[in-house]
Amino acid sequence: MPLKTPFRQYLGQLQLAGASVPPGLQDLLVSLTNTCVTLSDEVAQGALIGILGSAGTGNVQGEVQQKLDVIANDLLIAGVQSCQSLAGIASEEIEDPLPVGKGVGDYLLLFDPLDGSSNIDVNVSIGTIFSILKKPNPNAPLTTADFLQAGRTQVAAGYVVYGPQTTLAISLGEGVDLFTLDAVSGEFLLIKQGVQISESTREFAINMSNMRHWAAPVKRYVDECLAGSGGVRQKDFNMRWIASMVADVHRVLSRGGVFMYPWDQRDPKKPGKLRLMYEANPMGFLVEQAGGAVINGVDTILDLQPQGLHERVSVMLGSKEEVNLLRQYHAAT
Numbered sequence: 001m002p003l004k005t006p007f008r009q010y011l012g013q014l015q016l017a018g019a020s021v022p023p024g025l026q027d028l029l030v031s032l033t034n035t036c037v038t039l040s041d042e043v044a045q046g047a048l049i050g051i052l053g054s055a056g057t058g059n060v061q062g063e064v065q066q067k068l069d070v071i072a073n074d075l076l077i078a079g080v081q082s083c084q085s086l087a088g089i090a091s092e093e094i095e096d097p098l099p100v101g102k103g104v105g106d107y108l109l110l111f112d113p114l115d116g117s118s119n120i121d122v123n124v125s126i127g128t129i130f131s132i133l134k135k136p137n138p139n140a141p142l143t144t145a146d147f148l149q150a151g152r153t154q155v156a157a158g159y160v161v162y163g164p165q166t167t168l169a170i171s172l173g174e175g176v177d178l179f180t181l182d183a184v185s186g187e188f189l190l191i192k193q194g195v196q197i198s199e200s201t202r203e204f205a206i207n208m209s210n211m212r213h214w215a216a217p218v219k220r221y222v223d224e225c226l227a228g229s230g231g232v233r234q235k236d237f238n239m240r241w242i243a244s245m246v247a248d249v250h251r252v253l254s255r256g257g258v259f260m261y262p263w264d265q266r267d268p269k270k271p272g273k274l275r276l277m278y279e280a281n282p283m284g285f286l287v288e289q290a291g292g293a294v295i296n297g298v299d300t301i302l303d304l305q306p307q308g309l310h311e312r313v314s315v316m317l318g319s320k321e322e323v324n325l326l327r328q329y330h331a332a333t
């Protein structure tokens, strides 16, 4: 497809080329991404329109909400209300799923409306992560159980990163394609098709301040990276940690690398920080579609059967060689 094809035309052309992108899914994706364009404009204005700072409220996870967490959540919910094909929404910011209309339709939408909340007020890249599932029984009343499907069943997943450019990454199950928001037309234009994550890398991403709390296999892996060319890995590694998963995963898609937010002993009962349904599954779908791998240490994340909407999970994703090594170290303990 020609570069700079607008997102709406891209979806139509994929359908013509034989991909499964029915009009109802196209409508949902266009409404969703149009809302992200509005959100991108608001993010860019920041303090000028009074959207920075704490909202003074807590979310379902007991985390302090930023104003932009609430604004993004409300905008996204409102932005997809007219989609006839959409039966319900689940958001990181709300406890129970919301039916759309009568709660019937072919699709379910899940999102982390504003990922990287700690970076909002310091003008560092943040984003929106989304996942689309088929509703198991489109005409039955909406239930929470409808959403509890393994990540592998996603029909589409993606993110929009609000950074130096606003970039959309999406997969409909046939590779990963990238778009950049054109400020003039207000449309996402295709910039790259078939993104591939290199199998090997010299770059890892993890919050090192948690090192003393890590499990032994993660500590072993990072220690070996740090040992560099004089150690068993026989090569020097670089480290990055943006603390916005969208931006860290975008870097992994762009130039390879491994991203980890593993379980740690700060709160042993918590299986991790990141959320399975709103972060690990959609990002895992993109990473696998780009030739990378995603695990919780032992298991492939996209095969996990979710137990709850707001479930947390240990996440290690990116270049295959590194993720396979992490899997091997976990299996050995």
Ligand code: AHM
Residues within 6 Å of the ligand: 063, 112, 114, 115, 116, 117, 118, 207, 243, 244, 245, 246, 261, 273, 274
């Ligand atoms: P959020 O969805 O509330 O913003 O939390 C998720 C974020 C991820 O984007 C990022 O990888 C992680 O939290 C950073 O956590 P930490 O501040 O512990 O490094």
Ligand code: MG
Residues within 6 Å of the ligand: 112, 114, 115, 116, 245, 279
């Ligand atoms: Mg998040």
